[in-house]
Amino acid sequence: MKNRLNSYLLITLVIMLSVISAHSFAQEKKAGEWKAPKESDQVTNPLKGNDDAVKAGKKLYRQQCAICHGDTGKGDGVAGMTLNPRPASFLSERVQNESDGAIFWKMTNGNPPMAAYKDIFTEEQRWQLVNYIRSLSK
Template sequence: MKKYALLAIFIGLPALALAALYAYVFYTGPRMKVQPHIRAYQTVAPLPPKGTVPVQAPSPLPSAAEAGRFKNPLSESADTLGRGKVYYEYYCVFCHGDEGAGDGPVGESYVPKPADLRGGKIAAYDDGTLLRGMLTGIGHQPVLEQVVPQEHRWYLVAFVRSLQKR
């Protein structure tokens, strides 16, 4: 009988102490109502890691009213037209076709068809208006203003002008 009493003391007392500790923490511990609640708009964004370079947003396009004042700063050289052809094939050929007639494989499915870049309407645009039209577009054209890097834009204008002269 003494063995059972000693066993109950050595096992029971630690279990009882553990249960008492659990009850104490359960009733006096932190509650959900006192825990901090941080909302998404209250958080502060962490600092970027060292060595990162911030992205420069492209400058916005001129409005339609002031687009006419812009002229293509690039000369019409073989290098300019060569680079313009590469950029045209990357960004435009799928809708406007190889010759700019609006008969590209993707453009065939559009109603209305993509513009014929060789036509008189496009030729009548000044450089700034042509650039604005190419980047903002209408219909199914993607938002090229966010896709075409600024350093490629005037090369595209020069190449479209060369399509009109063919």
């Protein structure tokens, strides 16, 4: 009787473990599922067309973003390789089709493993980065 109880317990445990591990596999995230709220599209870029801002953004990008996003923004930085999801290429149609406001919102608020840069960079610096990301498509 006691043996039988033990094997029931064991079976229950095995089932529970497999449910838990199946769940953690299902958590594999895909790049591109992260959406900025619709309102962010209405925010206008105060530095639009400003080439000095592109240059300033490039400098910040090299220092703070290239490690994950790659030197040319293709999402192939050494620290980005093992992340889940991996950073998308800024040159991709999907990212370039996003509004300046949406890109600004994403770097402001972050989505792990992408950090929130709200308290790290000023608004001006974040718009400079938006301009730099935009310039990558040309």
